[in-house]
Amino acid sequence: MPRRVTFLAKWLWVASVCVASWGDTIHLKNGRTILADHVRENGNRYEYDIGDDTYAIPKSTVDHVDAGGVPVHAGSAAAKVADLPTFSPSDSLANEGSVFAQIVKDGKVDSDVIASLEAKGNAELSATANFIAGKFEFEHGNITRSRDYFENALRFQPDNSTILVYYAALLVRTGKAAEALPYAERAVRSAPQSPDAYTMLGYAQFASDHTKEAVESWKRSLSLRPDPAVEQLLAKAQREQNAESDFSQGESSHFVLHYEGKQTSEVFRAQILSALESDYDDLSRDLGNPPRDSILVTLYTEQAFFDVTHAPSWSGAINDGKLRIPVSGLSSVTPELARVLKHELAHSFINQLSAGRCPTWLHEGIAQMLEPKSLGGDGHQLAVLFKAQQEIPLNALEASFTNFSGVQAYVAYAESLAAVSYINDTYGMGDIQRILQQLSEGNPTEAALRATIHSDYGQLESELAKYLADRYGE
DSSP states (O other), X not given: OBOOOOOGGXXXXXXXXXXXXXXXXXXXXXXXXEEESEEEEETTEEEEEETTEEEEXXXXXEEEEEOOSOOOOSXXXXXXXXXXXXXXXXXXOXXXXXXXXXXXXXXXXXHHHHHHHHTTTOHHHHHHHHHHHHHHHHHTXXXXXXXXXXXXXXXXXXXXXXXXXXXXXXXXXXXXXXXHHHHHHHXXXXXXTOHHHHHHHHHHHHHTXXXXXXXXXXXXXXXXXXXXXXXXXXXXXXXXXXXXXXOEXXXXXXXXXXXXXXTSOHHHHHHHHHHHHHHHHHHHHHTOOOOSSOXXXXXXXXXXXXXXXXXXXXXXXXXXXXXXXXXXXXXXXXXXXXXXXXXXXXXXXXXXXXTTOOOHXXXXXXXXXXXXXXXXXXHHHHHHHHHTTOSOOGXXXXXXXXXXXXXXXXXXXXXXXXXXXXXXXXXXXXXXXXHHHHHHTTOOHHHHHHHHTOOOHHHHHHHHHHHHHHHHOO
16 A cells, blocks of 8 residues: 655656566557557557457557567466465376366367266376366466366375365465465375475465464475575565564454564554454455455564565555554554555455456555545546546556556556546446456456456546546546
């Protein structure tokens, strides 16, 4: 969540907002640029790809297109879950390569083929078939179908380490770290020399508040195979362990609170837990499907917060699977802190509903709306920005905002709130929930929008411009 700063007057969108290297650049006649993986002509429009999504723009709005460079996918849907490791198990299942071509056809899993393979009565073949299907759906973001296939695979081979690793990864991705832990432990017992099993065990331990054990698991994984991603996870866990070595713990119905006793009073901590429990009830009513595991909350001094999280300087709190809240100088829950708590908790609900696939603009827009926060005076500045066609394109706000400058972040958060406010005012909270459901089923963002509010990004931005002009324009 950004700190409340006053540089709307300095608002300016520059191409440097996009921090990745891209393949092609579309230069629009209004001076704006769109950075894409690949651009191609199709009749009277240009089509372009960003990560897993495809968009279109009329040729009449384009000045020219520059090609070149190798794209680095900073915003692909698979990278939306903070810190989730990339799994490349060293051991494949028997016949996985040959069976894959039978099961996955035209980009879809053929369930009839799986049924025919199961009918052969070969447990190993049946497990392989279901694992391939589960892995394919997992990598394409369809968490519900993926879980069904992995569970079927484990029914045939309950101690197969590779299947256990992927199933545990799926559970962690959907906010069920405590449920993932015994599966990850079984994976390690079944394959004690597997670095993937130890990596997954460490992540399940870290996400379920067993940081000390996670450190040991990740050290073991690195001793078996060097991996820069695991090194980063280990470094973060060690920072947390060092900063919280003398922390105490408190609990309520849905939360586990970590705190340094000298920094907060018992009354203040009780107020925080009471506020969070009230927020939990509100968000369960507004969004539904609350997280199953207890939600971890840590209170920091400001310095400790930045030491542990390495968050950008403009950040006022963070939710990376745990709610990390700086409370220096506070002795009670102020209105501002109350909004921060609800905002960060909302992210846990949104992540659960979208299976970790929600784009950042939608994540932040919903969280701000539910704080609650309104556009207020920012609405007029946004109306001016959209009228001049100098807004940040929403497709450029799918990935994290953490590399933005303070000014860029302020713009990004304001646009996110405006977009979600428009959707909510026009279509209602039910359609916001349905968008999140579409995302959880593996649909790209634009497809989820089309299936609910019948708008692609271009239409949504046009409608948003009119909404802002009508409400906040002169």
